[in-house]
Amino acid sequence: MTKVQEWYGPHSSTAAEWPLDALVMAKGDTTVSVVLPARDEQDTVGDIVTVIRRDLVERLPLVDEILVVDSNSTDATAERARQAGARVVAQNQVLSHLPPLSGKGEALWKGLAASHGDIVVFVDADLHSFGAHYVSGLVGPLLVDPRTHFVKATYERPYTGADGVVQPGGGGRVTELVARPLINLFWPELAGFAQPLGGEYAARREVLERVPFVTEYGVEFGLLVDLLDLVGLDAMAQVDLGRRTHTHQSMSALGRMAGQIMLTAWSRLERQGRVVASERPAHTLLQFGLDGQADLVDVAVAERPPLASLVLEEDVA
Numbered sequence: 001m002t003k004v005q006e007w008y009g010p011h012s013s014t015a016a017e018w019p020l021d022a023l024v025m026a027k028g029d030t031t032v033s034v035v036l037p038a039r040d041e042q043d044t045v046g047d048i049v050t051v052i053r054r055d056l057v058e059r060l061p062l063v064d065e066i067l068v069v070d071s072n073s074t075d076a077t078a079e080r081a082r083q084a085g086a087r088v089v090a091q092n093q094v095l096s097h098l099p100p101l102s103g104k105g106e107a108l109w110k111g112l113a114a115s116h117g118d119i120v121v122f123v124d125a126d127l128h129s130f131g132a133h134y135v136s137g138l139v140g141p142l143l144v145d146p147r148t149h150f151v152k153a154t155y156e157r158p159y160t161g162a163d164g165v166v167q168p169g170g171g172g173r174v175t176e177l178v179a180r181p182l183i184n185l186f187w188p189e190l191a192g193f194a195q196p197l198g199g200e201y202a203a204r205r206e207v208l209e210r211v212p213f214v215t216e217y218g219v220e221f222g223l224l225v226d227l228l229d230l231v232g233l234d235a236m237a238q239v240d241l242g243r244r245t246h247t248h249q250s251m252s253a254l255g256r257m258a259g260q261i262m263l264t265a266w267s268r269l270e271r272q273g274r275v276v277a278s279e280r281p282a283h284t285l286l287q288f289g290l291d292g293q294a295d296l297v298d299v300a301v302a303e304r305p306p307l308a309s310l311v312l313e314e315d316v317a
């Protein structure tokens, strides 16, 4: 970690500081679920689940549940995940009495609803660099320190182009160009999280059930801001997992992601009373293809309420 994070950052450590055998001792009767949101990840989901099952269930019992949320995949994602030993739920079949929403945030919210662990670890299913230390590093602070409620990964994020050329630090394009500037402008307390959009993080269920989940790709940004509000920076930690490589999306896909994250930030500024809108921001984005074609896309995000509020309503009902 750089010096600056000692002053501004959340409590920071590295995965190596949380050895697996010590965590199994510390675990006691605390249960741990790993939830993987997966849309068309047949090529990678099986290997990730295999490593979790082999190293964190069979060799040392740190993980109690491996859940893959099949997010309307059109490939063999569900089958590969099951073959590797995960329980698989279809996103739209969880809480199916509710009208379905879409995107990664919906997949994560449904994964939280369908899982059971006291601690929930979210891991993307498109990782090429996954290792068991991703999970042990994230759950370490939660198993050892009752004052910690949320742990976010940080890592070096290279970008690998279609030509196979690796650019060190070139990954996390929306993180660097959109998310981190927004955070530094409006939520500087969070500036110490080096990878605010990273898909690997863990938290106590009782905390995750008390915050809303923004749909689409707004989920990570929304959770960071809402959890800062709910639990405070002292209860939020960061663990360096080393290096993260994953399947990169196109620039136009990241443009839509950026729009979703900006609208998420806007919603939080409004909710916190820090902006008063004379008019609503648009939620469309005009994109231009290489063929000169213009395409008006929708970058609106929605929001699922805190799960705890749903349970209360249903109890009342």
Ligand SMILES: O=c1ccn([C@@H]2O[C@H](COP(=O)(O)OP(=O)(O)O)[C@@H](O)[C@H]2O)c(=O)[nH]1
Binding pocket: 036, 037, 038, 039, 040, 041, 069, 071, 102, 103, 104, 107, 123, 124, 125, 126, 199, 246, 247, 248, 249
């Ligand atoms: O509607 C969606 C979009 C994404 N994902 C999953 O969320 C993770 C991160 O998404 P993606 O790789 O598309 O984002 P990126 O890492 O490129 O920003 C991956 O496991 C995706 O399969 C999902 O479950 N549902």
Ligand SMILES: O=C(O)[C@@H](COP(=O)(O)O)O[C@H]1O[C@H](CO)[C@@H](O)[C@H](O)[C@H]1O
Binding pocket: 104, 124, 157, 158, 159, 170, 171, 172, 173, 174, 175, 176, 197, 198, 199, 200, 217, 218, 219, 220, 221, 246, 247, 248, 249, 254, 257
């Ligand atoms: O960090 C980012 O800028 C984006 C894109 O990463 P790359 O530029 O493709 O390495 O990736 C993240 O953003 C998404 C939105 O928050 C998360 O859902 C993904 O898990 C994460 O990989």
